[in-house]
Amino acid sequence: xNPFRNELKRLEKENNDxxxxxxxxxxxxxxxxxxxxxxxxxxxxxxIQVIRKDLIGMALEADKEGxxxxxxxxxxxxxxxxxxxxxxxxxxxxxxxLNAAVxxxxxxxxxxxxxxxxxxxxxxxxxDLLSVFLYYMGCNFLASYIRNRLSIASNPIVRCLPYLxxxxxxxxxxxxxxxxxxxxxxxxxxxxxxxxxxxxAVAAAxxxxxxxxxxxxxxxxxxx
Amino acid sequence: MDKSQLMKGILEGCILKIIDKxxxxxxxxxxxxxxxxFQDVREGTLYPLLLRxxxxxxxSATYKPSPLGPSRKxxxxxxxxxxxxxxFHNSWKETCISVNRIFNEENMKEExx
Numbered sequence: 635x636n637p638f639r640n641e642l643k644r645l646e647k648e649n650n651d652x653x654x655x656x657x658x659x660x661x662x663x664x665x666x667x668x669x670x671x672x673x674x675x676x677x678x679x680x681x682i683q684v685i686r687k688d689l690i691g692m693a694l695e696a697d698k699e700g701x702x703x704x705x706x707x708x709x710x711x712x713x714x715x716x717x718x719x720x721x722x723x724x725x726x727x728x729x730x731x732l733n734a735a736v737x738x739x740x741x742x743x744x745x746x747x748x749x750x751x752x753x754x755x756x757x758x759x760x761x762d763l764l765s766v767f768l769y770y771m772g773c774n775f776l777a778s779y780i781r782n783r784l785s786i787a788s789n790p791i792v793r794c795l796p797y798l799x800x801x802x803x804x805x806x807x808x809x810x811x812x813x814x815x816x817x818x819x820x821x822x823x824x825x826x827x828x829x830x831x832x833x834x835a836v837a838a839a840x841x842x843x844x845x846x847x848x849x850x851x852x853x854x855x856x857x858x
Numbered sequence: 859m860d861k862s863q864l865m866k867g868i869l870e871g872c873i874l875k876i877i878d879k880x881x882x883x884x885x886x887x888x889x890x891x892x893x894x895x896f897q898d899v900r901e902g903t904l905y906p907l908l909l910r911x912x913x914x915x916x917x918s919a920t921y922k923p924s925p926l927g928p929s930r931k932x933x934x935x936x937x938x939x940x941x942x943x944x945x946f947h948n949s950w951k952e953t954c955i956s957v958n959r960i961f962n963e964e965n966m967k968e969e970x971x
Contacts, residue, residue, distance in 0.1 A: 652928060685909075691928040692901060695885070698927060708900020717906035721913060857920050 637843040641853035645683045652690045661693040661703040664711060671715050678725040679733075680852035685718060736845045742766045743831075743838035750827040758830065764811070768804050869896070869907055871946040874939055877917055883930040884908065908933065916942050 656662040669686045677685075689703075696706040707714050745766060746758070869891070876882060876890050884901055887908075891899045911917045916939035921929040935943065 688905065688931060691930070694928045706900075707902030707905075709902035714902045714906070717903075718909060721906045721910035723913060857918070 635847070635850050637846050637850075639850075640842075640846050641849040642680055642683065645680070645687065645853070649683060649686050649690060652687070652694070656690065656693045657697045658693070658702070661696055664703045665689045665693050668711050668715055671712070672718065675719050676724040676726040677719065678723040678852070679729045680849065680856060681723050681725075684856045685722075732845055732848065736841045738766060739834075739841040740838045743834035746834045747831050750831055764808075768807065865896075865898075866907065868950075869899070869903075870911060871943065871950060872896070873904070873907060873911065874916060874935060874943045874946065877933050878935045878940065878943055881932050881934050883932050887933075911939070914938075914942075 653662065653665065656665070665686070668689060669682065672682055672685060692706055693703050696703045699706070704711060709717075742762075745762065749762065872891060872894075873887060876887050882890075884904055888899055888901055888904055891904075908917065908919075912919060915936055917933045918936055919931045919933050922932050924930045
């Protein structure tokens with residue numbers, strides 16, 4: 635097991651690559667709509683990717699047989715999805731929380747690192763907590779929403795855009811707040827920058843590895 | 859009559875029996891079910907059932923490369939699956955006897971009248 639490898643992201647990428655091979659546009663859209671519908675319920679995030687993999691496989695077979703995916707399934711997509719929802723695992727809430735926590739810790743480490751090199755001497759101020767909190771909100775709601783919309787884009791730069799967008803948006807908010815609202819810069823902790831950065835980096839690495847271990851277990855459970 | 863609920867339970871048992879015979883994949887299971895009279899079964903009916911059986915840990919799945927295209931998901935029966943299949947078969951035989959007895963009684967009464 636490689637603790638630095640995120641199996642969920644690996645499966646997502648594999649699915650994106652496979653989906654690009656679907657020739658029939660209607661079948662491609664049908665898979666996409668079904669996965670979006672399934673994602674709006676509390677199915678496990680990993681299981682949704684496993685189901686997506688199976689649906690893409692069926693769509694590719696339907697392509698070869700010259701059929702529409704719905705004809706191959708033999709049932710209406712909504713009925714098919716509702717049957718899956720009843721049969722699937724419901725872990726989405728805890729998995730979303732896990733992702734949000736890991737993303738926030740990673741962002742806090744990167745943020746503190748950047749801040750140390752731009753604004754020396756080192757302090758942790760209320761503005762840092764605010765920016766991490768705002769990033770948390772942005773990452774969960776804004777970035778994930780845009781990312782879902784762009785998840786079918788084959789260009790990796792396009793897929794990174796939501797993160798860059800959120801990052802620059804909050805960098806701008808931070809710069810404006812320290813320029814126009816002084817109390818927000820009141821320090822909470824004044825410490826040696828390298829110690830704080832090291833602690834943040836270790837916390838980020840540990841959170842990343844723990845989440846990777848979780849996704850690895852899911853990958854073993856679903857054998858993919 | 860809405861056969862769907864009645865069929866789901868029966869289909870689960872039949873799917874387990876097909877998987878018990880040899881490691882197999884979705885489309886092959888559909889074909890075998892259709893060959894044996896379950897004409898209405900399609901891949902869209904089968905997939906959620908397989909998912910449910912996997913969730914109950916009665917079957918396990920592995921992806922294997924297919925010469926014809928994307929990798930296929932092959933299913934095998936687990937130890938729990940074998941036990942479940944035995945108990946399903948026994949329950950089915952008992953149910954069959956009871957149902958037949960009731961229907962035969964009805965027939966005999968009708969004939970005597």
